[in-house]
Amino acid sequence: xxxxxxxxxxxxxxxxxxxxxxxxxxxxxxxxxxxxxxxxxxxxxxxxxxxxxxxxxxxxxxxxxxxxxxxxxxxxxxxxxxxxxxxxxxxxxxxxxxxxxxxxxxxxxxxxxxxxxxxxxxxxxxxxxxxxxxxxxxxxxxxxxxxxxxxxxxxxxxxxxxxxxxxxxxxxxxxxxxxxxxxxxxxxxxxxxxxxxxxxxxxxxxxxxxxxxxxxxxxxxxxxxxxxxxxxxxxxxxxxxxxxxxxxxxxxxxxxxxxxxxxxxxxxxxxxxxxxxxxxxxxxxxxxxxxxxxxxxxxxxxxxxxxxxxxxxxxxxxxxxxxxxxxxxxxxxxxxxxxxxxxxxxxxxxxxxxxxxxxxxxxxxxxxxxxxxxxxxxxxxxxxxxxxxxxxxxxxxxxxxxxxxxxxxxxxxxxxxxx
Amino acid sequence: xxxxxxxxxxxxxxxxxxxxxxxxxxxxxxxxxxxxxxxxxxxxxxxxxxxxxxxxxxxxxxxxxxxxxxxxxxxxxxxxxxxxxxxxxxxxxxxxxxxxxxxxxxxxxxxxxxxxxxxxxxxxxxxxxxxxxxxxxxxxxxxxxx
Numbered sequence: 001x002x003x004x005x006x007x008x009x010x011x012x013x014x015x016x017x018x019x020x021x022x023x024x025x026x027x028x029x030x031x032x033x034x035x036x037x038x039x040x041x042x043x044x045x046x047x048x049x050x051x052x053x054x055x056x057x058x059x060x061x062x063x064x065x066x067x068x069x070x071x072x073x074x075x076x077x078x079x080x081x082x083x084x085x086x087x088x089x090x091x092x093x094x095x096x097x098x099x100x101x102x103x104x105x106x107x108x109x110x111x112x113x114x115x116x117x118x119x120x121x122x123x124x125x126x127x128x129x130x131x132x133x134x135x136x137x138x139x140x141x142x143x144x145x146x147x148x149x150x151x152x153x154x155x156x157x158x159x160x161x162x163x164x165x166x167x168x169x170x171x172x173x174x175x176x177x178x179x180x181x182x183x184x185x186x187x188x189x190x191x192x193x194x195x196x197x198x199x200x201x202x203x204x205x206x207x208x209x210x211x212x213x214x215x216x217x218x219x220x221x222x223x224x225x226x227x228x229x230x231x232x233x234x235x236x237x238x239x240x241x242x243x244x245x246x247x248x249x250x251x252x253x254x255x256x257x258x259x260x261x262x263x264x265x266x267x268x269x270x271x272x273x274x275x276x277x278x279x280x281x282x283x284x285x286x287x288x289x290x291x292x293x294x295x296x297x298x299x300x301x302x303x304x305x306x307x308x309x310x311x312x313x314x315x316x317x318x319x320x321x322x323x324x325x326x327x328x329x330x331x332x333x334x335x336x337x338x339x340x341x342x343x344x345x346x347x348x349x350x351x352x353x354x355x356x357x358x359x360x361x362x363x364x365x366x367x368x369x370x371x372x373x374x375x376x377x378x379x380x381x382x383x384x385x386x387x388x389x390x391x392x393x394x395x396x397x398x399x400x401x402x403x404x405x406x407x408x409x410x411x412x413x414x415x416x417x418x419x
Numbered sequence: 420x421x422x423x424x425x426x427x428x429x430x431x432x433x434x435x436x437x438x439x440x441x442x443x444x445x446x447x448x449x450x451x452x453x454x455x456x457x458x459x460x461x462x463x464x465x466x467x468x469x470x471x472x473x474x475x476x477x478x479x480x481x482x483x484x485x486x487x488x489x490x491x492x493x494x495x496x497x498x499x500x501x502x503x504x505x506x507x508x509x510x511x512x513x514x515x516x517x518x519x520x521x522x523x524x525x526x527x528x529x530x531x532x533x534x535x536x537x538x539x540x541x542x543x544x545x546x547x548x549x550x551x552x553x554x555x556x557x558x559x560x561x562x563x564x565x
Contacts, residue, residue, distance in 0.1 A: 021517030023550070086474040128475035128502045130554075407477060416512050416519040418483030418491060419540070 001107040001114060001137055001164065002234070004144040005088055005121065007081075008132040008152060010101035011039035014080045015070045017130040018406045018414050026067040030055060033249050033398045034071055054294065071399035079407045083129045091121050096235050104141055106234055118160035126159075135160040138169070141232045142225035145182045146172060146200075166228070173200040173226060183222035188215065200226055244282075246270045247341025251398040253292055254337050260289065261324055265389035267342040268323035272316040273377075275344055276370060281312040283346035285319060287326035292338035301337075303330040311359055314350055315366045316373070320387055469559050475502035477555060479512060479519070486510070486521055488536025489560075496561040497521065503556035512554040515545055521557065 007013060011029040016022050026043035030036065037053045047065055049058050055069075062069060081100045089095050094106040107114060118135040125133050136147025143163060150172065151161040163169055178200050179189045191214075197203055203211075204226050211223045221231040246267040254260055264287055275282055288304035305326040309318060323342050373385045383394055404412035470476045481495045489510060491497070499512050507526045512519055513533065522533035522543070530546040545551040 020514030020519060020550075020552070020554070023514070023517070023552075083474040090474075124502075128472070130501060413478050413480045413496075414519065415480045415482050416497070416521045418481050418485040418493070418521050418535075 001110075001139060002141050002144045003092070003105045003107055003118060003121075004098075004136045004141070004148040005084075005103050005105065005125070006134050006136070006148045006152070007084060007101035008134055009039055009041050010081075010131070011070075011072065011077055012041040012044070013131050014077050015073070015403055016041065017080070018403070019068075022068055026065060027070065028058075028062075028067055029070045029072055030401065032072055033251055034069075034400055035249055038072065069401040071397075071402040073403050073405065075405040075408050076403065080129060080131060084125055084131055084133070087125050087128050088121065091124060094234065104144065104234065107137065113162075114164075115160055115162035118162060119158055122159040133159070137162045137164070139164060139228045140225040140230050141234075142182050142222055143169065143228065146176055146180075149180065169228065170201065173204060176200045178203050181222065181226070183218060188219070242347055243343055243345045244271050244274050244347070245341055245343040246274075247288070247339060247343075248395065248397065249339045250337070253295075255333070255335065257327075257331050257333070260331065260337060260340060261327060262389065262391045263340055263395050264323050264327045264342060265320050265387060266391075266395055267340065268320040269316050269387060269390055271342050271344050272314060272319040273374065275319075275347070276314045276350075276374060279350050280347045281314040281350045281352075282309070282319070282344040283312045283348070284308055284344065285322045285326065286343040286345065287323050287330065288339075288341050288343070289327070289330060289337045290339040291335050295336075295338075299335060301332065301335045303332075305330040308346075311361070311363075312346075312348055312352075313361075313366075315361075315370055316387060317366065317369075318361070319344070320389055324389065469498050469561075471558075472500060472502045475555075476500050476558075479521075481521060485535035485537050485540040486523075488538075489523065490562075491521065491536075491557075491560050492562065496563075497557050498559040498561065499555040500558045501555040503558065505553045505556055510557040512557065513545075514550070514552045514554055515543070516550050519554065524553070 012027045015029065016027060024043065025041070026047055026049075027041040028037050028044045028049060029039035031038045034055060036055065037049055037051060037058065040049055040051065044067055047061055047067065049061065049067070055062075058067075061067065077100060084101075085095065085097050085103055088103055088105060092105040092107065093109060096104040096106075098104055107117070110117060114137050118137050122133050122135045125131060134148045134151040136144045136149070136151055137160065138144040138147045147161040147163040150163070151157050151159055154161075163172060176199060178184055178192055178198055179186075181200055181203075184192070184203075192198070192203065197206070204223060206223070208220065208223065212220045215222075224231045248267070250263075254263075268285070268287075284306060285308075286304055286306045288302075290302050291298065291300045293300065307322045307326050309322060313319065376385050377383065404414075406412060406414050466473075477499045479497050479499055481491055481493060481497060484493055486492075491510070497512070503509075505511055505524060505526075508523065510521065510523050512521055513524075515533070520533065522535060525532035525534055530544055531551065533543040533545060535542065
C-alpha cells in the first residue's frame with residue numbers, strides 16, 4: 001500500500017500557525033509580486049475566491065469580508081515543509097517528497113488497520129508542526145492521491161481515507177471527476193469533455209489500445225494505476241530536475257532593454273546557482289519576455305528564444321552571457337514588458353561533462369571560481385558576489401503583505417506576551 | 420532508517436546535525452603517545468541538549484514580566500516543543516482570544532488556569548467561552564547577559 005500526505009491549504013496554514021487571531025477567518029496568500037491568489041483558507045474558499053485569481057478581481061471581496069492577505073513567504077513555507085517531511089519520515093519506512101506540501105510514503109510491511117495508522121500519522125504531524133494534513137492510503141500512488149482528496153473533502157473520515165477494496169474503489173471512481181485525476185489534468189481534460197467522458201470510471205472502461213494510442217505510455221500508466229495495478233514506482237531520491245526556470249512578473253511594465261538585460265542576467269545567475277546545487281550542467285538556455293495580457297489596450301508580444309552552449313556548462317558566466325545574447329535577439333522596443341524568465345534545459349549530471357579537445361574555456365578554473373562564489377554567497381548572504389551584468393540593485397518584488405520569517409531569522413521570531 | 424534486501428542491510432546516515440569528531444592519535448611520531456587518546460569523546464552539542472525534536476521545536480521571544488518568578492523575563496528566548504504532551508503544571512505557550520501568551524498551566528476538568536509567577540499579575544481562567552488552545556510546551560529558557 002502507498003500513502004499520500006497532503007498539507008491542507010499549506011501556505012495559508014503556515015501563516016495562520018503564527019497568527020492565532022486568524023483562526024477561523026478567511027486568509028489568502030498571493031503569488032510573487034502579489035499578483036494572484038495561490039492559497040486560500042477554507043473560509044476564503046467559502047467566499048468564492050478562486051485559485052489563481054488575480055488580486056484585483058477579488059479586491060472588493062477582500063475589503064468587504066475582511067480577508068487577510070499575505071505575500072508569499074517562501075522562507076517560512078520551506079522551513080515548515082521540512083518539518084512536516086521530517087516528522088513523516090520518522091513515522092513510516094520510506095518517503096518520497098513530491099512537492100513542497102505533498103509526500104508519498106510506502107506502507108509495505110506495516111500491519112492493519114492502516115486507516116488507524118494513517119490517522120495517527122496525521123495527528124502527529126498536526127500536533128508537532130501545527131499543519132493540518134490529509135492522508136490517503138491505497139494500492140497505487142494515483143489512487144492514494146484520490147484518497148487524500150476524499151479525506152480532505154469528508155470531515156467524518158477524520159483526516160485519513162483508506163481505499164483498498166475493489167468495490168469501494170469502483171464506487172469512488174464512478175463519481176470522481178476525471179479532470180482531477182493525477183496525470184489527466186488540463187492536457188487531456190478538453191479531449192475527454194468533448195467525448196462526454198467525465199468520471200474516472202468511464203475512463204477506466206475505455207479499451208486499453210485506445211488509451212495507449214491516444215495518450216501514450218503515460219496515459220496507460222494512469223489507466224492501470226486506477227485499476228490498482230502499480231505502475232508508478234516509488235522514488236526515494238529526488239530526481240534531478242529536467243528543467244530549471246526562474247521567472248517573475250514585474251510590478252510595472254518595463255520598456256528599456258538595459259533594464260531587462262540586468263533582470264535577465266539576475267534570473268540566469270539564479271538558474272545557474274540552482275543548477276550547480278543539484279550537481280548538474282545544462283546545454284540549452286531559453287529566455288522569454290511577455291507583455292501584460294491583462295492590458296488589452298496595449299500591443300502584445302510574447303517572445304522566446306533558445307541558444308545552445310558549445311559544451312554543457314554550469315558556469316554563471318557562460319549561462320548569463322548566453323541568456324543576454326538571446327534577449328538581444330528577441331527584444332523589440334516600443335512594448336511594455338510585464339514578465340521575463342530564463343529556463344535551462346538539456347540538463348545532465350556535471351560528472352558526465354565530456355571535455356572537448358578544442359574547448360577554449362579552462363573548465364577547471366571556471367569550476368573553482370563558481371565553487372568559491374557559491375561558498376561566499378552561502379556564508380555571507382545571498383548576492384554578495386554577483387556578475388557586473390546583474391547590477392548592484394537586485395530585482396525587488398512587490399511584497400506588501402509579507403509576514404516575518406518566524407522560524408529562520410533570529411530577529412523575526414514570534415513574540416509571546418507575558419502580561 | 421534502514422532498507423533491507425536479501426543479502427545486505429543498508430543504513431542511511433543521519434546528516435541533520437554537525438559535530439566535530441576528534442581524530443584519535445594525530446600524527447604518528449616517535450614520541451610518547453598522548454595519555455588522553457583512550458578517552459576521546461565527542462564535544463558537547465547544545466543543539467542536541469536543548470532541541471530533542473528539531474521538527475517540532477520553535478524559538479519564541481518573551482515580551483513582559485508576568486513570569487519572572489519562573490526565571491522568564493522580558494526579551495528572553497524560549498525553546499518550545501510542540502511534540503511534548505501538555506501536563507498539569509507545565510509552562511506553555513497558549514493562544515488566548517487570538518493572542519500568544521506564556522503561563523504555567525493548571526489543568527482542571529472544566530477549564531484551565533493560566534498562572535503568572537509574578538505577584539503583580541493576576542491568574543487568568545480560560546473556559547469554554549474563551550478561544551483557547553495550547554500551542555506548545557516550553558522546555559527551556561535562554562537568557563543572555565550583555
